[in-house]
Amino acid sequence: MDHHRRVDTEITTRVDGVTRTVLVDTRTTLLDALRERLGTTSPKKGCDHGQCGACTVLLDGRRVLACLTLAVTTTGKDVTTADGLAPDGHLHPVQQAFLDNDALQCGYCTPGQVCSAVGALDELANGHPSHAGDVTTDPQLTRAEIAERMSGNLCRCGTYTNIITAVEQAARA
Amino acid sequence: MRPFDYLAPTDAATAVRTVATNPTATYLAGGTNLVDHLKLGITHPDLLVDTAAITTAGITDHHGGLLIGAATRNSDIAADHRVRTRYPALAEALLSGASGQLRNMATAAGNPLQRTRCPYFQDATTPCNKRRPGSGCAAIGGHTRGHAILGASDHCVATHPSDMAVALTALDATLHILGPDGPRTLPCTDLHRLPGTDPTRDTVLEHGDLITAIELPHNPLARRSRYRKVRDRASYAFALVSVAAALETTDGIITDARLAFGGVAHKPWRAYRAEQALLGQPANDTTYRTAAEAELTDAQPLNGLDGGNSFKVPLLTRTVIATLRNLDQR
Numbered sequence: 001m002d003h004h005r006r007v008d009t010e011i012t013t014r015v016d017g018v019t020r021t022v023l024v025d026t027r028t029t030l031l032d033a034l035r036e037r038l039g040t041t042s043p044k045k046g047c048d049h050g051q052c053g054a055c056t057v058l059l060d061g062r063r064v065l066a067c068l069t070l071a072v073t074t075t076g077k078d079v080t081t082a083d084g085l086a087p088d089g090h091l092h093p094v095q096q097a098f099l100d101n102d103a104l105q106c107g108y109c110t111p112g113q114v115c116s117a118v119g120a121l122d123e124l125a126n127g128h129p130s131h132a133g134d135v136t137t138d139p140q141l142t143r144a145e146i147a148e149r150m151s152g153n154l155c156r157c158g159t160y161t162n163i164i165t166a167v168e169q170a171a172r173a
Numbered sequence: 174m175r176p177f178d179y180l181a182p183t184d185a186a187t188a189v190r191t192v193a194t195n196p197t198a199t200y201l202a203g204g205t206n207l208v209d210h211l212k213l214g215i216t217h218p219d220l221l222v223d224t225a226a227i228t229t230a231g232i233t234d235h236h237g238g239l240l241i242g243a244a245t246r247n248s249d250i251a252a253d254h255r256v257r258t259r260y261p262a263l264a265e266a267l268l269s270g271a272s273g274q275l276r277n278m279a280t281a282a283g284n285p286l287q288r289t290r291c292p293y294f295q296d297a298t299t300p301c302n303k304r305r306p307g308s309g310c311a312a313i314g315g316h317t318r319g320h321a322i323l324g325a326s327d328h329c330v331a332t333h334p335s336d337m338a339v340a341l342t343a344l345d346a347t348l349h350i351l352g353p354d355g356p357r358t359l360p361c362t363d364l365h366r367l368p369g370t371d372p373t374r375d376t377v378l379e380h381g382d383l384i385t386a387i388e389l390p391h392n393p394l395a396r397r398s399r400y401r402k403v404r405d406r407a408s409y410a411f412a413l414v415s416v417a418a419a420l421e422t423t424d425g426i427i428t429d430a431r432l433a434f435g436g437v438a439h440k441p442w443r444a445y446r447a448e449q450a451l452l453g454q455p456a457n458d459t460t461y462r463t464a465a466e467a468e469l470t471d472a473q474p475l476n477g478l479d480g481g482n483s484f485k486v487p488l489l490t491r492t493v494i495a496t497l498r499n500l501d502q503r
Contacts, residue, residue, distance in 0.1 A: 066278050
């Protein structure tokens with residue numbers, strides 16, 4: 001095949017409540033489309049291999065990794081980043097809880113942590129089980145459950161203890 | 174990453190023909206493994222065929238069992254109350270793998286088809302017979318902590334990484350496949366192959382074959398099933414060893430059993446020899462140990478720069494005992 005030809009595809013995706021249309025190469029990840037093409041820099045590029053969770057966004061309301069999602073697959077879908085969780089500067093309860101509990105130090109992983117926590121709490125509220133509990137019973141809101149459900153988000157500053165407290169506070173808010 | 178075309182077909186038969194007739198085409202489902210491999214330069218397809226519109230998401234009742242659509246997300250399978258009560262080992266296996274984000278992306282059909290996490294396979298600069306036939310195996314004599322103790326060959330010592338597939342293997346699940354010649358079924362126990370002289374192929378599927386659904390058969394035994402995984406971290410890590418097990422006892426005597434191991438071979442390892450050793454025996458640790466040891470008589474641990482993987486033999490034996498003991502006490 002001709003490796004110099006263009007493989008650009010137009011996608012139309014709703015990003016933080018605004019419909020955006022952009023031409024992307026088929027190889028472009030959602031993360032790169034957001035950051036490099038649409039100027040939405042809230043999701044971060046940590047490992048770019050699905051291991052750190054810094055790029056976590058909500059896709060049609062569910063937490064996913066933007067670095068392993070090809071942008072061409074997101075046409076017609078709804079993307080919410082941590083930025084979009086605070087329209088007009090009004091913080092989401094999870095974001096407020098992160099501030100209240102010093103659940104960050106450098107802050108690089110925080111937008112991913114916040115989106116992951118929002119998704120995780122939604123899953124918990126819907127009765128989704130986790131490895132921390134018994135699959136035959138309804139899950140309970142415990143620190144062990146929160147730690148397990150947030151294990152896909154690394155924090156190199158090591159603020160895990162406060163992150164768990166923040167997520168716990170947001171869940172009870 | 175090499176450029177590729179992207180198609181999102183709506184007709185499954187057309188899509189299957191498209192992939193079957195194009196050796197450089199590949200299916201895209203959740204993308205959690207494939208997109209990473211595109212970045213790592215492990216695979217170089219010219220065409221991605223998106224399965225989103227040609228496979229279904231959802232779980233339906235089916236002949237007393239369940240039929241899981243190929244596009245069903247891993248998290249949705251694990252959350253389904255029928256799966257959790259009737260096939261708990263499957264829910265546990267899914268929840269022991271990856272992270273919440275990845276389980277929301279990964280599909281039912283994609284999970285068993287994920288490729289080994291052998292670090293040499295994932296590093297395009299090292300020799301690897303699975304990635305580049307005839308180039309050699311960097312794992313042999315290298316770091317072997319995560320590698321096979323059963324069924325390996327001189328060509329490849331990689332392990333299969335899926336937790337889900339281990340549970341499916343123990344629970345006698347069946348794959349529904351659409352190939353160029355039409356639909357067919359395949360027992361999950363027959364899906365994956367040992368490396369032998371051709372480690373490039375993980376499964377017996379032909380190029381173009383599309384998994385359309387996974388069928389869990391009606392079996393009351395599956396209600397008493399568990400998945401136990403042992404790994405270097407408490408969460409978000411691949412198995413060193415894992416055990417999917419189901420056990421039925423009457424008056425303290427084992428009347429039926431299913432046993433499959435993960436993290437120890439190129440495929441989910443259905444432990445038929447151990448199952449036979451359990452039948453008719455009293456449900457106690459001595460029986461469980463004897464069964465595990467019967468399966469592991471052929472184990473061939475590897476030496477390695479990191480101390481090798483001989484620890485897997487006693488670790489797996491103890492994990493089998495603990496899992497079966499827990500089931501008997503349920």
